[in-house]
Amino acid sequence: MEHLIEIKGVSHAYTTKSGPLPVLDGLEIAVPEGEFCAVVGPSGCGKSTLTRLIAGLMRPDRGEVWLHGARVTSPRKTVGMAFQNPVMLEWRTILENVILPLEIVAPKMPRAERVARAEHLLEMVGLKGFEGKRPSELSGGMRQRASLCRAIVHKPDVLIMDEPFGALDAFTREDLWQTMRDLRAAEPFTCVLITHDLREAVFLGDQVVVLSGRPARTQRVIDVDLPADRTLDILFEPRAQDMLHALRDEIRIAQGRVPAAPAH
């Protein structure tokens, strides 16, 4: 199967005052085209570094990152990013914020087409009627919805999200999971989601990659064999519960709280 994203033996270390600080150690991740890969792991294990590597904002010390069969050495126009901070430009309206990537990626696209595209996305995430508002007039959840629209407005092949729902309250977060699911159904893209929330990983992911503690290795990959049109209720079913338990155990191992089971 063709893998859209391939991370092969990636290691990386930061230079600090007290010497090199290795954060990634021989990481292996492969995401087929159109799949949703959720990455979980203990705090400070280098997950954000991973997003910057995939986006081409950084180059790893060792190993390779491949997108679409080409090695990533610099940023590419076919990537969209969303962060925990919605990073709204306060001097632009919501509509103009969503249009921003098009100004870079498709400078020749007619204005009317840009507006139509942005309005269409905003309507899909439930922000119709808020196009002309300033970001400061919207709630945190609404700003994050707008941020998602901006991340995919230029139809990227790859959407990279670094804990995008981390700062939201539990109910808003669940709303946004469903928005994310609907967006994916309407606009196919391959996605890497960094998260701390195991339920989020199971609800949204096609595969869940568990990273070990720092320096991060790929500790376990769990395939989520749930239907694509899942509802929140699925999280209460035994098969999802089993997965959540398995993930919980893996995180405990990654945190170093229990010794890893001997290989069999």
Add this chain to the structure above:
Amino acid sequence: MEHLRKIGVPLLSIVVFLGLWEGLVWVNGWPNYKMASPSDLPPAFWKYHMLFLEMGWQTLWRTVLGLCIAVVAGTGLGMIMGFSRIARDALYPLLVGFNAIPKATLVPVIALIFIGQHDFNTVLMAFLISFFPIAVSVSIGLSTLEPEYRDILRALGASRLTIFRKIALPKTLPEFFGALKVSVTLAFIGTNLVEIVSPHGRGLGALFKSGETNGDYPLMFAVLIALAFLGIVLYYAVVALEKIFAGWAERPHA
């Protein structure tokens, strides 16, 4: 009602201020060579109104020109310091040291270097005294830009220039205008320093000096009021620009 409050309240405060001033002079029975009272001012203005117009214009254009140069140079310096740590480390002590020098001491220095270049010297001093707040605020605005703001465009392969134009520059505008408001008043100080100290100077500063020479105290006070008036005009011009270019930073009142 809103308009009435916006204009009426500041106007009322000015009237109250003038009233207190007049009262102070009247109660103490000060003659106008000790302290002129507001009622001495209209005759002084009327007597010299052509001079006030001419000199006021001189002071105004030099101040504005000096300020414009300060905006360009200050923004340039701020950009260099905001983007490069090395430049910041190298330039900060120099700038702080220079800013600590009382500018009055520079007047004779400049006057000796550029003898007789009154316009040039005045503009130069207005610039020298007013660029510092702008440089510091722009550099801080740029160096404290959160990395995510850069990354949303950098991840799309945008150039540094594009990132500066679309993100860093607008995000720094509120700080820039804050600094510009300080610089406006500083620039007036610079202009007047040179105008007062230089022999055969022009501008309101020179008019002040001639009032002093001739013992015309109401004229001196009238010049001070004219300067205050010009300062207010220029300050509110900056406020108007701020509303246009950085009005988004103002939160609606809750």
